[in-house]
Amino acid sequence: xxxxxxxxxxxxxxxxxxxxxxxxxxPAEFVDREPDERLLSTxxxxxxxxLGRPEEIEPSRSRRRIVGTGATLTAASLVLGSLLALLGLIxxxxxxxxxxxxxxIVVGAILVVxxxxxxxxxxxxxxxxxxxxxxxxxxxxxxxxxxxxxxTRFEIYTRVEEDGAxxxxxxxxxxxxxxxxxxxxxxEVEYEEVHxxxxxxxxxxxxxxxxxxxxxxxxxxxxxxxxxxADAYESVLIDHADEQQRRLAQRAASEALSHQxxxxxxxxxxxx
Numbered sequence: 001x002x003x004x005x006x007x008x009x010x011x012x013x014x015x016x017x018x019x020x021x022x023x024x025x026x027p028a029e030f031v032d033r034e035p036d037e038r039l040l041s042t043x044x045x046x047x048x049x050x051l052g053r054p055e056e057i058e059p060s061r062s063r064r065r066i067v068g069t070g071a072t073l074t075a076a077s078l079v080l081g082s083l084l085a086l087l088g089l090i091x092x093x094x095x096x097x098x099x100x101x102x103x104x105i106v107v108g109a110i111l112v113v114x115x116x117x118x119x120x121x122x123x124x125x126x127x128x129x130x131x132x133x134x135x136x137x138x139x140x141x142x143x144x145x146x147x148x149x150x151x152t153r154f155e156i157y158t159r160v161e162e163d164g165a166x167x168x169x170x171x172x173x174x175x176x177x178x179x180x181x182x183x184x185x186x187x188e189v190e191y192e193e194v195h196x197x198x199x200x201x202x203x204x205x206x207x208x209x210x211x212x213x214x215x216x217x218x219x220x221x222x223x224x225x226x227x228x229x230a231d232a233y234e235s236v237l238i239d240h241a242d243e244q245q246r247r248l249a250q251r252a253a254s255e256a257l258s259h260q261x262x263x264x265x266x267x268x269x270x271x272x
Contacts (some may be wrong), residue, residue: 027226030150030175031233036182040145046185048153048173054141057134070119081111150175150183151226154215156208164197168208170215 039047040054047053085108092101153173158166169192178184195204 025152025174025176027151027222027229028233029177030183030226031230033150033177033181033183035145035148035150036178036184037145038178038184039148040141043184046173046187047148048155048171050153050155051148052144054144055137057137057141067123070121070123070125074116074119077111077114081108081113084108085112149223149226149230151222153219153222156212156215158208161194166195166197166199166204168193168195168204168211170211 036043044053084104088101088104088106088108092098092105095101152175155171155173156168157171158168160166169189172188172190174186174188175183176186193207195207
């Protein structure tokens with residue numbers, strides 16, 4: 001939805017955003033789910049910038065050297081093996097077959113046949129060294145992933161259009177179920193407003209800051225909703241392997257969340 005600046009007279013508690021907030025997924029649906037590893041790769045772009053990004057795994061320098069050495073030895077084995085076999089054949093033809101010619105032919109043939117072995121040896125060695133070097137980084141990446149909680153987050157962004165206008169838009173990063181008891185995130189631009197090039201910069205900045213504060217409030221509200229459901233779930237859940245206990249815990253999470261919603265309806269929180 002795109003709105004021009006002159007159509008917006010109210011603050012960020014507009015009906016459109018209010019309607020969008022009512023469509024948020026229930027936190028009780030995600031309290032027993034864990035982050036999907038796709039959030040480390042293909043779904044990483046769906047995460048809000050506030051969560052940061054996992055540590056990158058850079059190729060080891062030693063790996064390049066080892067693989068390069070393996071390739072060099074492969075080429076050397078092929079060339080040397082071919083030369084030795086050729087010398088053995090020449091010696092056998094010129095001087096007759098003897099121990100030296102046979103040895104040259106056999107050694108040369110072995111080097112030619114097994115020259116690709118150096119590539120495999122180099123690859124195995126490089127993988128072993130790289131695996132030991134990246135184990136710590138992989139552990140930190142998994143810790144970063146498991147710390148992500150499945151509640152909706154809202155962020156404000158801007159972009160400059162071809163005509164110089166500035167578009168301020170709000171993005172919702174919503175948790176979605178993924179496979180067996182896992183979750184990932186979906187990214188949706190849910191609100192936009194366009195500010196013409198001649199609008200004072202101070203007004204655009206003020207509007208963007210107002211939207212940012214509303215997004216932060218909405219994010220905090222979603223975090224609180226999730227925390228209420230998660231606390232209720234953990235307080236009831238005794239044995240994760242017991243399906244009946246798991247369902248009881250989910251019901252407790254939903255009841256706790258319903259109680260919090262009803263309390264807000266009776267005594268709504270103050271909004272800046």
